[in-house]
Amino acid sequence: MDAREIAALADRIVEGRRSRKPMDLAGATASLSEADSYKVQFAVHDRLTADGSDRMAGWKVALTLPSQYEPMKLSGPVFAGIYQSGVRPSGTVFEKGWPIKAGIECEMVARLAKDAPAGQRYTAGSIKPFVGNLYCGSEVVENRYTDVAKLSGPGRIADDVLQAACIIGTEIENWQSLDFAAVKGRSEFDGKEIGAGPGTNVMGGALISLAWLANKLIEHGVHLKAGDLVLTGSVHPPVFLSGPGVAKTEFVGLGGASITVR
Numbered sequence: 001m002d003a004r005e006i007a008a009l010a011d012r013i014v015e016g017r018r019s020r021k022p023m024d025l026a027g028a029t030a031s032l033s034e035a036d037s038y039k040v041q042f043a044v045h046d047r048l049t050a051d052g053s054d055r056m057a058g059w060k061v062a063l064t065l066p067s068q069y070e071p072m073k074l075s076g077p078v079f080a081g082i083y084q085s086g087v088r089p090s091g092t093v094f095e096k097g098w099p100i101k102a103g104i105e106c107e108m109v110a111r112l113a114k115d116a117p118a119g120q121r122y123t124a125g126s127i128k129p130f131v132g133n134l135y136c137g138s139e140v141v142e143n144r145y146t147d148v149a150k151l152s153g154p155g156r157i158a159d160d161v162l163q164a165a166c167i168i169g170t171e172i173e174n175w176q177s178l179d180f181a182a183v184k185g186r187s188e189f190d191g192k193e194i195g196a197g198p199g200t201n202v203m204g205g206a207l208i209s210l211a212w213l214a215n216k217l218i219e220h221g222v223h224l225k226a227g228d229l230v231l232t233g234s235v236h237p238p239v240f241l242s243g244p245g246v247a248k249t250e251f252v253g254l255g256g257a258s259i260t261v262r
Helices: 003-019 034-049 065-073 126-130 153-158 204-217
Strands: 056-061 080-085 087-088 092-094 102-110 130-141 161-169 184-189 191-196 229-234 245-251 255-261
Touching: 003 034, 003 153, 034 080, 034 153, 056 161, 056 204, 065 153, 080 130, 080 153, 080 161, 080 204, 080 229, 087 130, 092 161, 102 161, 102 184, 102 204, 102 245, 102 255, 126 130, 126 204, 130 229, 130 245, 161 229, 204 229
Parallel strands: 056 229, 087 161, 092 255, 130 255
Antiparallel strands: 056 080, 102 130, 102 229, 130 161, 161 255, 184 191, 184 245, 245 255
């Protein structure tokens, strides 16, 4: 895609996002390459924050397992932006109309204490000193499409991989000594479990995915910054909620978060 085509697609996505009506992006993104999809995503970020009414709050890691990204013909896990307007505390109530169709993912949320600039290749061990806080949280994803099943992997990247909100729950004390591979996460809706999985589903552990993100962003000319929030990846695939109700996520023995959808 040339610059004009990238701009036009970004404009279309932003218009659809702001309308809060289901979008039909399948055709427009069918031939989009993975490389160009990130160019579109960054252009979307610029447009949604240009007037100062919103700002970038951080990043998310998604599609952390081969069983998730390979069917979409993607080279590996992906990243997308988080907006300040979507950062919410546990207990948040989402009124009818947004998200259009909400889903839940059980994730740990990291808050960066300092910049992680270019100049080194980050690992789970070397990224640890850059983390200030770690929380049990969740991601609220949104099916904002007329037919999400037809949306390509690059199409999802271009539109921030279904991102709607970042929910911050219980702060994890002494997380530095936590065995991230051994943690167990689960989600429930109106008291019924709808998803669960081990920490290994997040690229082997949340700090591994965080290091991957730090390196990947540098490849794209940006870097993690102090204050950034990072949704490190879900222990289970997104589960879209069947209607209004209360969704909860939990990391067993550590804490959790909840939302209410009207």
